[in-house]
Amino acid sequence: MNNTSTKNKRRKIDLKLEARYGYLLVAPLMALIVIFTFFPAIYSFAISLFHYNPFGHQVFFIGLANYDSVLHSGLFAKALLDVLYYTVVVVSIQTILAFMFAILFNHKMMISRISRAFVFIPAIVSSVALSIIFIWVFSDQGLINYFTSFFGIKPINFFFSTTYAFPAIMALNIFSTTPYFMIIYLAGLQTIPRSVLEAASLDGVKTGWNRFRYIYAPMLNFTTFIVVILGIIGSMQLFDQIYVITDGGPSHATYVPLMFIYNRTFIYFGDVGLSAAASFILFFAILFITLMQRRYLKETRWT
Amino acid sequence: MMFGNDKRGKLFRKEKGVKKKDVYDMLLSIGPAKKVVIYFLSILLVIIYMLPFYWMFLKMFRSSIFAHFPPDLNPFSLTSLGNFIVNFRDVISFGSFPLWYFNSVFVAVLVVSGSVAVGSAAGYAFARLHFKGRDLLFYAVLATLMIPFPVISIASYIFMLDLGWISTYQGLILPEIVSGLNVFIFRQYFMTIPVDVENAAKLDGLNPFQIFYRISAPMARPAFAAATIYTFIGTWNNFLWPLMEVHSQNLFTLPLVLNFFKGVNGTQIYWNEMMTVVFLTLIPTLVIYILFERYFVEGFTLSGVKG
Structure with a gap:
């Protein structure tokens, strides 16, 4: 009885550790994806709703x-x-x-x-x-x-x-x-x-x-x-x-x-x-x- | 077809001395007539596909800047090593050609190592480790495959402007590292490695990162090879992003150089020098291709594109 409960505890710690490493291993990729793919995609959509001239610095919302x-x-x-x-x-x-x-x-x-x-x-x-x-x-x-x-x-x-x-x-x-x-x-x-x-x-x-x-x-x-x-x-x-x-x-x-x-x-x-x-x-x-x-x-x- | 049938008939008659496997080989065997057709078509395709490159190759050894008509396809006429040396010297002393070549190598090496490192780690986690939100994150990775680069290119360009990263190495490298395809290749491959090996390592007290790094990664060599090759070739040949990102000649990569060299003498292209530049940019991809040819088909099998 005692034996199995420590085993379970052990397993729980293992899983927690595993999850922590899981996040650690995907973190660099996810960071790059968010910064260089998802953010530009959303930014791009936002820009498409504006009159946006990055060189003359004229920006105003114009919808569709x-x-x-x-x-x-x-x-x-x-x-x-x-x-x-x-x-x-x-x-x-x-x-x-x-x-x-x-x-x-x-x-x-x-x-x-x-x-x-x-x-x-x-x-x-x-x-x-x-x-x-x-x-x-x-x-x-x-x-x-x-x-x-x-x-x-x-x-x-x-x-x-x-x-x-x-x-x-x-x-x-x-x-x-x-x-x-x-x-x-x-x-x-x-x-x-x-x-x-x-x-x-x-x-x-x-x-x-x-x-x-x-x-x-x-x-x-x-x-x-x-x-x-x-x-x-x-x-x-x-x-x-x-x-x-x-x-x-x-x-x-x-x-x-x-x-x-x-x-x-x-x-x-x-x-x-x-x-x-x-x-x-x-x-x-x-x-x-x-x-x-x-x-x-x-x-x-x-x- | 006739020949094939004849052979099969004979084989069935003296069945005793023939193994079953041989009979099946004969069923699918290719008759001489068909062989001739295969040879003819294969060689024809190779000729069609190689002719433009053949002319490129000859032109490097010629001194005339013009493309003459009819095209001179005789390998021995007007070609000499001396001409090649002159062309080569002219090309490497043009602008800052050595720097441009270095830029291409530098960017490609960093993008490949970044992409393979980040992609293999994530691919391993998606294949083997259990954590909350894993599937959701994997779908996010797959979603990047659905977004064509041109869609985000305008905003990426503005983003680089805001960061002050126009015409910088980091601006050329960092946005190129994400490759959903690499993650996918690694995940697929890691899933095929038997779990028992990793469980044994776990009992030896290795943590998941050590298992990935010391046990699984060395076993996934074909996946690393395929990812490296595809990423290298993709980065080496990339044109649109450097074209947008780089506004200073110091940061030119080779595709930009090719385009620049093409227009540098107005409408007249100096064909002998141009073809030398083209050839010099092809060398690394050709070397990699010759060394790793077998991984090209494997790469597609790994990424799950199969029947």
């Missing part, structure tokens, strides 16, 4: 007027629609390509291992460095025009053309993000047990297309969900490539929401409240699309 003026500025609306269009094109193409690459490189062959290591390289290269290389790739002396010249097509200076600049940016980002999502698919493919493939091949599922249709696609349902969500979140925040290559031009052909936000804050040194409101609208757009996606996919079974 910033949101109103952002939505009614034709430029931001255009930028938002453009980035939505960009997202639809890029995410659908890169998801399909990433899946195809992953299936191609999932073989237990030397060549698959080596080539997937090479193909992954753009995913680790800085977006600025890659953008600069692609300024050349799409320039009138570049690689693309070199190949099209074999077919007698006249050289196009892609990034200086209002029609081709945005598609060229899309091509660049499909090129560079596909390998990243390919790796996610490869990680997924490796979790499919061999026995499933064996059993299926006894049932006659042997060809590539049937395997894709009846095994890979249904089993990697959740992976596809992740790839699409991450793709959307990344694409909606398109900035680096635009800033480095076209700076939003020519004549706003590649103007995206982050470009609007950046220019409003740093180039026109104007009203930061307006930029904050614009960034929240972008955030809600991303959130809305992700939630819609989740809802739509809810009916499909996770496996």
